[in-house]
Amino acid sequence: MSTEALLSDLRGQLRDGGLHGCLLVRDLHTGDEVGIDPDTQLPSASLVKVPLALATMERVRRGELDGATMLDVPPGRITTPGPTGLSRFRHPVRIAVDDLLYLSTCVSDGTAADALFDLTPPAQVAEILHELGLRGITVRHGMRELSETPVERFDAAQVHLAHALAIDAGTSGRGHRVPQLDTTRANTGSARAWVELLQALWTPSKIHPEVALRVRDLMAHNVLRHRLAPDFSSDATTWSSKTGTLLNLRHEIGIVEHSDGQVFAVAVLTESLVPANVQPGAEALMAQVARTLRDHLRQL
Numbered sequence: 001m002s003t004e005a006l007l008s009d010l011r012g013q014l015r016d017g018g019l020h021g022c023l024l025v026r027d028l029h030t031g032d033e034v035g036i037d038p039d040t041q042l043p044s045a046s047l048v049k050v051p052l053a054l055a056t057m058e059r060v061r062r063g064e065l066d067g068a069t070m071l072d073v074p075p076g077r078i079t080t081p082g083p084t085g086l087s088r089f090r091h092p093v094r095i096a097v098d099d100l101l102y103l104s105t106c107v108s109d110g111t112a113a114d115a116l117f118d119l120t121p122p123a124q125v126a127e128i129l130h131e132l133g134l135r136g137i138t139v140r141h142g143m144r145e146l147s148e149t150p151v152e153r154f155d156a157a158q159v160h161l162a163h164a165l166a167i168d169a170g171t172s173g174r175g176h177r178v179p180q181l182d183t184t185r186a187n188t189g190s191a192r193a194w195v196e197l198l199q200a201l202w203t204p205s206k207i208h209p210e211v212a213l214r215v216r217d218l219m220a221h222n223v224l225r226h227r228l229a230p231d232f233s234s235d236a237t238t239w240s241s242k243t244g245t246l247l248n249l250r251h252e253i254g255i256v257e258h259s260d261g262q263v264f265a266v267a268v269l270t271e272s273l274v275p276a277n278v279q280p281g282a283e284a285l286m287a288q289v290a291r292t293l294r295d296h297l298r299q300l
Contacts, residue, residue: 054129086115
């Protein structure tokens with residue numbers, strides 16, 4: 001099947017599955033790539049924790065921070081649906097910066113991430129990205145803002161109303177009545193921008209090798225593996241990734257390394273058009289489309 005015919009077919013599959021998808025898969029050795037709307041900017045949700053980890057580790061390398069520094073972190077908001085790590089704690093904790101990096105990146109702990117943002121504010125994270133030649137990702141706010149969406153105003157039986165608002169309240173210019181979904185106010189990035197970040201981490205030039213290695217190791221130990229991992233993990237591959245979820249957004253970025261030496265960067269950003277919180281079919285479809293693109297590249 002030609003690339004054009006394949007992309008048309010995959011767009012139809014996404015549409016039939018109730019998803020708008022922005023994807024890019026790139027062979028890191030050859031530079032060959034294939035994607036669907038890869039330059040569309042979407043809110044990043046928890047994907048922003050990868051730039052946060054990169055900026056934090058870069059500041060450690062520069063001597064501005066010490067990974068062994070102990071911080072007192074107050075308990076998280078345990079009533080927030082779906083939190084992990086410190087976000088579920090009921091009592092204050094004393095924890096090292098290095099361990100906050102693990103919790104923020106590997107278990108997507110929003111409270112841990114905000115403790116790191118207190119050390120390196122969003123504007124400084126963005127500045128470090130620019131210094132490292134990464135200009136397609138915006139970092140405007142921490143994670144607290146992501147726990148103040150319409151979802152938190154409804155009980156479980158009415159969560160679909162928040163998702164309906166997320167789906168219907170956008171504008172053609174990607175503005176939105178929900179601030180966290182407004183690309184002029186939210187943390188954002190395109191599939192291409194996330195692939196550029198992945199390439200910079202896996203084939204570092206401007207990023208210091210020790211910093212890149214640490215971020216790669218964190219992504220390799222990501223414990224949230226329900227989305228793309230089932231289609232990219234095997235005895236012959238290694239899958240390193242980060243997920244992002246907010247209202248009707250379901251994202252994942254990652255690197256699949258094959259035992260034969262092939263390495264592919266994968267970025268999948270989606271918006272669901274179905275007003276429901278739990279959508280395992282959408283998760284499976286994301287992975288299926290991404291794997292189909294990867295398989296197509298391997299055959300070129």
